[in-house]
Amino acid sequence: MNVQGKVAFVTGGGSGIGAAISQTLDKAGATVIIFDLNEDGRMVADTLQQESLFVQGNVADQKDIKRAVQSAVEKFGRIDILINNAGIFRDQKLMKMSEEEWDLVLDVNLKGAFLTIKEIAPIMKGNQYGKIVNISSVSHKGNFGQANYSASKAGLASLTNTAALELAPEVTVNSIAPGSIDTPLFQSMDEKGKEKFIKKIPMKRVGNPEEIAQTVLFYASDASSYVTGTLLEVDGGLTTGLNLR
Secondary structure, three states: OOOOOOEEEEEOOOOHHHHHHHHHHHHOOOEEEEEEOOOHHHHHHHHOOOOEEEEEOOOOOHHHHHHHHHHHHHHHOOOOEEEEOOOOOOOEOHHHOOHHHHHHHHHHHHHHHHHHHHHHHHHHHHHOOEEEEEEOOHHHHOOOOEHHHHHHHHHHHHHHHHHHHHHOOOEEEEEEEEOOEOOHHHHOOOHHHHHHHHHOOOOOOOEOHHHHHHHHHHHHOHHHOOOOOOEEEEOOOOOOOOOOO
16 A cells, blocks of 8 residues: 555645554655645654655635645656645534634535545546545534534535536545544643543544545555445444434
């Protein structure tokens, strides 16, 4: 399960799960382009073993994406792997959520993935090879106080299915739905809040970013050559069955 010699484009690749994905793909032999709004992406790119590129920009801005993709193709000649990881939260109860909070989350989490796929898929189709992995969330099923986030992640799951149909057979498109993961956001919670989350997880722990990254590696490698249009929940059993206790 390696991606030796492949070129990977990772959105939001400068922190949390995105940084772990960038580092895992790098260790498996890929050249990684980190596209991130924050300068953290540059620091992650500097730690990678293979040749890498950091491009700063907004995933919801088509001009920024075009500039990033053009820079990547000019330097490396192609893009083989796309990881749509960039995402934000603006949590609020539905009746108190502002239109701005709704639009911002949908723009980054869903529109951003649409724009990157639209820009990069033709390159992949032209090269007769491509792997697209979209990072959704178990919140795609709906979550209290996350109408915007849940809707964006549910939309991303549906976008995955449609793209898988339209881009086959040259390009595979799959989605991963992480559960509670040990990121800075989780660490910012108080201990009582953490315990509440962990209690709901059958495996009695949160996941770590590397576990999501390893799942991404499976989808990004030829180990998944006959897999497309799927959504895999990586959540320690959080969404399995009915937990009525």
